[in-house]
Amino acid sequence: MNAFMFQTNTACHDPHIGVPQIRTCKSMRELKQVHAFFVKTARTHDTTIATEILRLGATSDFRDIGYALSVFDQMPNRNCFAWNTVIRALAETQDRLLDAFFVFCKMVTEATVEPNRFTFPSVLKACAVMARFEEGKQVHGLVLKFGLVNDEFVVTNLLRMYVMCGSMDDAHVLFYRNVEGVDDVRRLVREERRGEFNVVLCNVMVDGYVRVGNLKAARDLFDRMAQRSVVSWNVMISGYAQNGFYREAIEVFRRMTQMRDMSPNRVTLISVLPAISRLGALELGKWVHLYAEKSKIRIDDVLGSALVDMYAKCGSIEKAILVFEELPQNNVITWNVVISGLAMHGKANDVFNYLSRMEKCGISPSDVTYIAILSACSHAGLVDKGRSFFNDMVNRVGLEPKIEHYGCMVDLLGRAGYLEEAEQLILSMPMKPDDVIWKALLGSCKMHKNIEIGTRVAEVLMQLAPHDSGAYVALSNMYASSGNWDGVAEVRLMMKDMDIRKDPGCSWIEIDGVTHEFLVEDDSHPRAKDIHSMLKEISNKLSLEGHMPDTTQVLLKMDEKNKEIVLHYHSEKIAVAFGLISTPPKTSLCIVKNLRICEDCHSSMKLIAKMYERKIVIRDRKRFHHFEHGSCSCMDYCRVVSPSTPPGFTNSNG
């Protein structure tokens, strides 16, 4: 009970009690009591009082939209402010955006009051979030009718509406009318605010180009902007990062940190970290972490999850766990990030432990959690455990399995050698199989050298994704490993006819904060000569250790000596050679590769780690490999060639 409520008993009819007392309410309960008092004393017809009750009910911390709407419905004289308050409250919800538009329509049709410059931003925001282009255009018409096209807040929201609807043509027209020195704008927008107004408009426009994927237009405008705010930089950085331009995102971030009058904020760090994660740029990631601590940027759940993800993806799962354990609060995403990280690093037992901790905290695992859990089972070869988690997910947690979960199961069964069961699962699942899931099975066929199912799957894949190199490469790989060179030639001809190229292998290594990139047979690096002699040394040492190059990994028909040479120039080997000559002894090397590591490189790395006494971490397309003392953390499970024949599985190869 607040101070005002205490007074009500003694001063029930005091006409001086009004708006200031309403404002003292600290909860919905108090507001309702105050409201009841005004009903009892017959003062709800007082527009100022009714509006104030409405305002608190609709926009305070303890807002209750339903209650606010009923107050609004019972108001005898709704002023413009009351309409605006309700429209804004609805526009700020998740699920009643359309009602914001309907209330606005009612306001216009009733025509007792005119919408003003505070009405339009809210209703436009609702249209923007819903991406309702037709409704937005109608509102634009009314903006013109009521003469508000030159109000900066109205224009910003109009522009944002077009941007969110993906209509860059309309956005363009509006933008250039308002930005490039039209007279009436100059008159109406006060001179000292013009710059700021333009920055916001430009930011929205840059964001629009980003949303339609036109990064070039976004960057052009960004570069032309007379002033840039921290938001401008953030839009550009997150725009690049979300569209896969990781290097560009980092380049813009670097430039930003060099500006005298510009400092990255929390959003900047959240935006740039995914790019750092993707490139595995650990040193830069550490710098970002340090910067956050130094600048007193709070590491909350959002920034925290980005940092945990960064450390995990840059190879440092230990540091990821440290950051995770320090987080002030956790939610389903922070748990998912740490569990996915553990799964990537093949730490199946930790995955199970963290899952039970997560559930003990009262947070229910989501579909993303189960992707991590199932892939951990798959990497660890825990077939029965995987099946039981899949059942748990459906029956205990009540999640509908998505195609990704079926993908994990296909991978799990396939890797373990249950190829027919995996194929049956694909054919019996409730959704249409996509190329990703067939590729998972194809990978297993390759691993177990099952040409019969493999050929069948490759043919399905060529139908489904005719321009993807995956199926062709796998098929030609299978033919090659069984010495069927005519088959290989046929597939290669098909690829040539359809102009399909295999993605070139590419690896990165970060040395002193600079990322060096190597392609297959790459000799473009300034230190190419030194790298070459190092590769020679490695190759000689490998032979002395008795390592036999696995030439079945080379798909081309060429003599064995040349195949060995090709193997030595795989991008991850070049990156390791460069790492060895560029760092002091015993330094760990961390390499990121765009494709999966090949078997020959995998077995070579184990020996290289031993011979040079280095810890080598390689992140490939799927997971992490920690090479140390001659072995790999993946336990070579993914390299199984001859599985024990599972029950009910007849091996067609005899």
Add this chain to the structure above:
DNA sequence: TATCGAAATG
């Protein structure tokens, strides 16, 4: 009595 732009997981 008020209103604008950016944001993490497979």
